[in-house]
Amino acid sequence: MGVDLPRLVGARVARREDPRLLTGQGSYVDDHRPARMLYAAFLRSPHAHARIARVDASAALALPGVAAALTGEDIARAAKPVRAESKTPSVKTTSFPPLALGKVRHVGEAVAMVAAESRYLAEDAVERIVVEYEPLPVVRNTDQALDPASAVLHEDAGTNLLVAREFARGDVDGALAGAALVVRERFRFHRHTPVCMENRGCLADYATGNQTLTLRSSAQCPGLVRDILSDLLGMPEHQVRVIATDVGGGFGAKASLYPEEIATCVMARRLGRPVKWIGDRREDLLSTTHAWDEIVEAELGVNRDGTIVGLRAQVTADIGAYSIYPWTAAIEPVQTISFLPGPYRVPTYRGRTRGVATNKAPLGPYRGVGRPPAVFVIEGLMDRAARRLRIDPTEIRLRNFIRDEDFPYKSPSGIVWDRSSFTGSLVKAREVLDYESAREEQARARAAGRWLGIGVASYVELTGIGSAIPVSPGMPLSTGTEAATIRLDPAGKVTAVFGVASHGQGLETTLAQIVADEVGVPIEDVRVLHGDTEVSPYGTGTYASRSLVLAGGAAILAGRAIRDKMRLIAGHLLEADPADLTLVDGRYAVRGMPDRSVAVRQIARAAYSGARQLPKGLEPGLEATKFYDPYYGTASNATHVAVVEVDRGTCEVKTLRYVVVEDCGRMVNPLIVDGQVHGGVAQGIGAALLEEIVYDDHGQLLSGTLMDYVVPSACEIPMLEVHHLETPSPVTLGGFRGMGEGGTIGAPAAIANAVADALAPLGIEVAELPVSPERLFRLIGRAEGAKR
């Protein structure tokens, strides 16, 4: 069957969500203000670790306009505690109460909540709540947390070591003992936080008449939140509706369940009135999940030609005060150790990982999850080995990549990589940069006394994960499927509904492109709905670079079901064999007889006009719901190359050029792919050079404003040169590979390697990120002092 419409998949289609977002007509949580709504505010702990002796909210309740106050004990009577379970025996399950119960475990933890007639009043009231704290010793870092004499955060766990896992392949000790060269480093990837421009917020409304709960939330995973709220609040799922239409950025930060969502629901149910909480930036920096914060001690053994013989590593992650739902405290430390071997053939491996509780905000998923630190480590080791062996850094990678003939390749941690373009992306990146010329320019710059460096980082990321693998290691919840419901109405227009949710990725556009192609209608006739559990088929949401793979696959299946049925109806109407029909200009015509045709609109009308209009036995209607499970999932890969200059006076790192050659399989919309890479790289550059969450020894957050937690502005980000390879995934419908995170995975390593390359004449290695001007000043001072 021919289709005359131009294929939309692969085209740079302008985004369909843009007109409303450009004109101030978005539908973010804070834009909603139903009648009788109350505003909530939370009292947050000023202590990092303390027992709560008493909470007295009577002075708050005495303020006119204050409707109610809730404490941890009030919530405990109304909702079950959150427990992020794991199937891994060595991962300890701990509780995360919506409001602190008995004790507080980090500064900024929610202790009490007020609902009042205005936000201003709610904040006044919160200040009147009296809490008596009995301070406990503060667990500042992982070293201290693992000391048997240290205070324990979760008494029921009996230890601060909440996660311990090991992955091994072969005799790594023997391999390293026999290696021509072993390079070692203690890498430190400091604590970061995603900083979505929209702070977290939610609006709960409980209808007492029909006992339904509606929660609007700045959530990436409305389905997931619906499921767990139903469980915690003891309400059937079909009476809980979660809506997240427009969300101001997520990056993983909004993928977890948050205490405020539960507390706001409890408050709304108790009062029978809508209750809205909108976090401010201070609350966001204090209580939205932080990221990465790991120490990785790693050793890489290589032969004289640079080929890897073994990798041995230990990861220690500071997972903060709580294990977050549903991903658990294992998500960051286990992902890091799982992905450490990168796109390389690593014959022997032993990776140990630990997740350790401290009195800081909980660690959660952030763009890349585990892989930004993992790639920083493996790519740092590759460069160290190359320098010692005097092999070009691109050459040592080419000698070690998993080769085309090796696919499918099982990594030492058990992940199977399908056909990818590891070698191709590096070769192309060298070409784009004109690598030899760049090296010559570097030599001239060095001769002139400038600190110019070139850094390379290659990576592979697991994306679009299906039901075979838990998205977070050990997580019992299966998230391997998504669905699409596609409906062609009697007027011939298409509504496509998804359980995934878009918060900037442009899924309303990319999914519409796929649906339009599959159904065979113009994109103008397709409307995509998402982010509302009441209208969507069962699904969880958007995270882990899964949405285009899973929802796109479901869209293909449902779209084809609609198209196949349209063809049967068209055949009936035209009294022709459906196989002889061709779709031209919005009409199904008998092949070779363009006069015998019927419009999509007529077919749609017939579909709803009863049995006489339809082939015998065909069910009326044009609607299909299809689920898709990619089972193992797929992978994206890329090579990043950064050219940087370190200012000799200020130690500021300027990124002069930045090249990305990425492969996300078949591209649905190159405009959007580019945008995802740009944004990801900018976050990676921020992570490498500027951003750092800092606590003092008392567990007080020092980076509590955007003056202190420095997000890159336009001046710190260069023009990025993004190029694509398109190796369709052999294992997903449509050949798509997920690609939302990669920019952030490659950039920290590329920048770190470029800075180290710039400072190689001084013998400086970069083992700590962010490599801020202050850290560089110290490194350079020490190196120059040693030289003198």
Add this chain to the structure above:
Amino acid sequence: MVTVRLKVNGVAHEGRCEPRKLLVDFIREDLGLTGTHVGCEHGICGACTIMFNGEAARSCIMLAVQADGAELGTVEGLMRDGKLHPLQEAFREHHGLQCGFCTPGMLITALDLLRTNPSPSDREIREGISAVLCRCTGYQGIVNAVRAAAPILASGR
């Protein structure tokens, strides 16, 4: 409670609020113009940027009472006759927005830049829009959009 009289996008409004009410809250809650967003409430992120008597200003670190008698411009006022403003068109064409949360402040800031510098260099565009933080786009689409819109706006004035 105090009375605040002002013009927003050419339309006269009057409201009563507490003297401590932030201008951005007044715009969003009292006037119902939710296009202007609140991102940090300490004057860094720029999501709340509006036109205040013809110049870009952060409405999260001003009080509503300070705007008494002022003329404001917000993102809702950019469309003309149901059509996107050329800068809005350019943002769409060059993928200058993703989640859209910083976008209203970014548009107002870029308009203010182009008002004072009708044909900025890339460096000047970056400096001009550095008053607004965007976490999604890496700024590339925004820089491209502002560069593309500059001659269109210049020819229209």
